[in-house]
Amino acid sequence: MPVSAQEALRITRVLEQKLDGRQKSIRVWNDFFGGRHNLAWASERFKLAFGGLFADFADNWCEVVCSAPAERLTPVGFRFGTGDEDLVPADREAQKIWQANSLDAWARVAHTEAMVKSRAFVLVWVDDPEADVPEPHITVEDATQCIVAYEPGSRRRRVAALKRFDGEDGFTYATLYLPDEIWKWRRSGSLVAAGSPVQSGLILPPGLATQWEPRGDDPEQQRIDNPLKRVPMVELRNRPRLVDDPTPEHQAVIPLQDATNKLIADMMVAAEEGAFPARWGTGIDLPKDPLTGQEIDDPELWRLSVSKMLRASNPQAKFGNFEAADLRNFVAGITMLTEHISAISRTPPTYFMGKVENVAADALTASEAGLASKCRDKTMFLGEDWEEVLRLAFLVKGDDKRGNNPLAETIWRDVEYRTEAQHIDAVLKRKALGVPWRQLMEDAGYTPTQIDRMERMLEQDADRAARALAFKTPEGDDFGDGLDDVGAEDREAGAVA
Structure with missing residues (x-):
């Protein structure tokens, strides 16, 4: 049902306020993923002693924890319906839409953003509204710019969505998406200039949040009809919950990441101050200044090198050195923390090791079982x-049958890493059970486009084989050997056959 401009503005303000409330957490999550840590557990004494020496330091495991599942989530195709012959071509049409919008690449970005910021968004609209045959335009949107509102009591039925972004002309723009219409707003000033929570973690001043005005002088630029009759923005949620908000993949890892950084910073300080043996000497007569008679305490006299040696006139003088600091205690603590990060995030221990030696293939597969199981769960929701x-893309094209088909299914690449021999062996065992050829090819990891191409190749190979056999007798002799004994009409008939 259409709403008034006043009601649309009210919805815009409510969604913007909720969007602002998410910015601080998103910034923290994104900073940890990008390695921008703050040595949270460093004491004030440590900070005073070393200042900003470790300001840019980070041993960043958060990126590993987020990227490990994201790199295994790859959609390769779609099915629409089962047992309905009218919907068989849907796979190819969906693949065309997918490829036309470069989603084989941008889907990976969307998954990574969802792992890092707990959410990512996908916007579907018409590429060229003036075209005779409308084509869908699909873009991946950032969690700092977008928000989706759902019907009370539902996590699926979208009632509104908002995208807010900075323009290059000094204005901030907002687009409100409703099931029946779309409203466009703008206001002077940019989010950065206004102290946006995207940059500073601050909430926008209340006065600024109420200064939205219609975008442009033309009323048609402010409100347009939504022919899809659905909110065209979809939210990709990581680790969705019933009541609580979704969470990023590395949320539970952040405290352990802080502790790891603390131990590594302490180890670096110990390496600088005590990892090399400190030397000592007793009963040494310091040289004296011949003019003043005072002892000369010149550090260069005691700076040793390959070409220098220490000597003393006092026969009771002694020299020695202290034991160097043992850094293995720090290494043991860091190893323990990385093991905890691996266990909590279900990231294989091999992802945290610089090298893997003498590890059986079965042991590696078992170590990745947790990550594979986690990724399978993610494929259900994503x-x-x-x-x-x-x-939504099919609705843009006017295909209501596919646009409202509840039997749509996403085809995912196998989330489990296996050797080629293991993979093919599993496919051959499925073949022995009678699994159809096309399903076997999907299990082998081929995309629907590759499978269609292989089917055409098989048909061409079969056609060439049939034509070759057409010129062979059951005994294997060429028909051509006896063509001289028959008439021209028989030769022509044989050639056609």
């Missing part, structure tokens, strides 16, 4: 979101 994206 698959539902991508199916909704493709439904």
Whole structure:
């Protein structure tokens, strides 16, 4: 149902306030993923002693924890419906839409953003509204710019969405997406200039949040109809919950990351101050200044090198050195923390090791079982979101049958890493059970486009084989050997056969 401009502005303000409330957490999560840590557990004494020496230091495991599942989540195709012959071509049409919008690459970005910021968004609209045949335009959107509102009591039915962003002309723009219409606003000043929470973690001043005005002088630029009759923005949520908000992949790892940074910083300080043996000497007569008679305490006299040696006139003089600091205690603590990070995040221990030696293949597979299981769970929820994206894309094309098909299914690449021999062996065992050829090819990791191409190749190979056999007798002799004994009509008939 259409709403008034006043009501649309009210919804915009409510969504903007909720969007502002997320910015501080998103900035922290993004900083830890990018390695911008703050040595949170360093004492004031440590900070006074070393100042900003370690300001840019980070042993960043948060990136590993977030990237490990994201790199295994790869959609390769879609199915629309089962047992309905009218919907068989949907796979190819969906693949065309997917490729036309470069989603084979941008889907990976969307998954990474969801792992880091707990959410990512996908916007579906018309590429060229003036075109005779409308084509969908699909873009991945950032969690700092977008928010989706749901019907009370539902986590699926979208009732509104907002995208807010800075323009290059000094204005801040906002677009409100409703099921029946779309409203466009702008206001003077940019988010950065206004102290946006995106940059500084501050909430926008209340006065600034109420200064939205219609975008442009033309009323048609402010409000347009939504022909899709659905909110065209889909939210990809990481680790969704029933009541609580989704969380980033590395949220539980952040305290352990702080502790790891603290131990490594302490180890570096110990390495600088006590990792090399300190020397001592007793009963040494210091040289004296011949003019003043005072002892000369010149550090250069005691700075040793390969070409220098210490000597003393006192026969009772002694020399020695202290034991160097043992850094293995720090290494043991750091190893313990990385093991905890691995266990909590279900990231394989091999991801935290610089090298892997003498590890059996079965042991490596077992160590990745937790990550593979976690990724399979993610494909269930993310698959539902991508199916909704493709439904919206078909609505843009005017295909209501596919746009409202509840039987859509996302085809994912296998989330488990296996050797080629293990993979093919599993496929051959499925073949022995009678699994159809096309399903076997999907299990082998081929995309629907590759499978279609292989089917055409098989048909061409079969056609060439049939034509070759057409010129052979059952005994294997060429028909051509006896063509001289028959008439021209028989030769022509044989050639056609």
